[in-house]
Amino acid sequence: MQNKLNLAVVGATGLVGRTMLKVLEERNFPFTDLKLLASARSAGQNIECFNQQYTVLELDENSFEDVDIALFSAGGSTSRKYAPIAAKAGCIVIDNSSAWRMDDNVPLVVPEVNPEDIWLHKGIIANPNCSTIQLMPVLNLLHKKYTLKRVVCSTYQSISGAGQAGVDKLLGELEGNKYDTKHQIAFNTMFHAISDANKDYTEEELKMVNETRKILHLESLPVSFTCVRLPILGGHAESVNIEFDNPIDIAEIKQLLAGGDGIEVVDDLEHEIYPTPQSVNGKDEIFVGRIRRDYSALNAINLWVVADNVRKGAATNAVQIAQEIISAWNAATE
Numbered sequence: 001m002q003n004k005l006n007l008a009v010v011g012a013t014g015l016v017g018r019t020m021l022k023v024l025e026e027r028n029f030p031f032t033d034l035k036l037l038a039s040a041r042s043a044g045q046n047i048e049c050f051n052q053q054y055t056v057l058e059l060d061e062n063s064f065e066d067v068d069i070a071l072f073s074a075g076g077s078t079s080r081k082y083a084p085i086a087a088k089a090g091c092i093v094i095d096n097s098s099a100w101r102m103d104d105n106v107p108l109v110v111p112e113v114n115p116e117d118i119w120l121h122k123g124i125i126a127n128p129n130c131s132t133i134q135l136m137p138v139l140n141l142l143h144k145k146y147t148l149k150r151v152v153c154s155t156y157q158s159i160s161g162a163g164q165a166g167v168d169k170l171l172g173e174l175e176g177n178k179y180d181t182k183h184q185i186a187f188n189t190m191f192h193a194i195s196d197a198n199k200d201y202t203e204e205e206l207k208m209v210n211e212t213r214k215i216l217h218l219e220s221l222p223v224s225f226t227c228v229r230l231p232i233l234g235g236h237a238e239s240v241n242i243e244f245d246n247p248i249d250i251a252e253i254k255q256l257l258a259g260g261d262g263i264e265v266v267d268d269l270e271h272e273i274y275p276t277p278q279s280v281n282g283k284d285e286i287f288v289g290r291i292r293r294d295y296s297a298l299n300a301i302n303l304w305v306v307a308d309n310v311r312k313g314a315a316t317n318a319v320q321i322a323q324e325i326i327s328a329w330n331a332a333t334e
């Protein structure tokens with residue numbers, strides 16, 4: 001057992017940061033000292049967790065002295081600036097922003113899929129995008145059995161992916177407030193921001209392409225995504241069409257997914273039983289339903305993948321990475 005473990009949460013006052021604290025608490029995460037960091041705006045605020053009051057400290061360049069693991073969820077620019085400072089101070093950063101995900105020196109990890117990549121880190125480990133995370137364990141299991149040929153996916157994403165500001169905007173619109181944005185989200189659907197790399201796609205869609213290939217180590221896998229934002233507060237759903245190189249068996253696929261680490265199959269259309277963003281709220285697992293053959297192509301299926309984007313899609317995945325690190329440290333010191 002490691003005799004000291006100092007932990008920090010950067011962005012502890014945010015939607016994901018607060019959920020990280022909740023998940024750490026639920027999992028009895030072992031630590032010696034816990035530091036809650038945020039911007040000057042919320043420094044001095046008290047947050048209760050682990051049956052104790054913690055005072056939020058302002059993030060600065062000296063915040064990481066003596067910190068062993070830091071969970072970051074404070075946006076890309078904060079991560080770009082402070083993750084290297086933390087890594088230089090000897091801390092392992094698990095970063096929920098998109099800042100470092102595609103950096104060749106930074107592993108991008110979903111613990112059910114590529115836990116071994118954690119150990120390629122040079123101080124920073126990236127947590128994938130929320131919609132990418134929930135799809136990976138499903139694709140990985142199916143790939144191992146039948147070999148992925150092509151994946152086409154449309155997402156149905158809640159506004160909590162845009163952080164507290166997105167949630168506040170939707171709630172405000174529902175109360176009749178107007179904001180200076182091109183599209184309102186209440187009673188509507190809309191897309192994420194355009195990508196700089198390809199102006200026909202949104203940033204979110206290209207994140208899903210690049211991150212999927214990196215996590216699965218399938219650099220040229222044919223994949224195509226359309227990412228849609230819905231006026232719901234929490235939970236992301238995905239309609240996924242998958243073609244395989246090898247013959248498939250639907251009963252076998254259901255069994256395979258039901259036995260998958262972190263996956264639950266909820267699939268009984270006859271009785272209207274399938275996962276929804278509401279039914280998965282507050283859960284850590286990835287839920288799969290509507291598993292059916294796609295008769296329009298050879299060896300193809302359709303399925304519906306749903307998860308709580310703030311938990312498995314962000315906070316839980318980051319905490320799971322930290323748990324993997326601690327298990328390995330403990331095993332090494334036993």
Ligand code: A2P
Pocket residue numbers: 010011012013014015016017037038039040041042043059073074075078162163164165
């Ligand atoms: P703060 O509460 O002080 O603004 P969300 O994604 O829900 O919007 O949360 C963003 C989180 O990132 C919050 O905890 C926020 O802190 C934190 N944050 C944003 N900008 C900075 C910054 N420049 N330095 C430190 N923390 C930041």
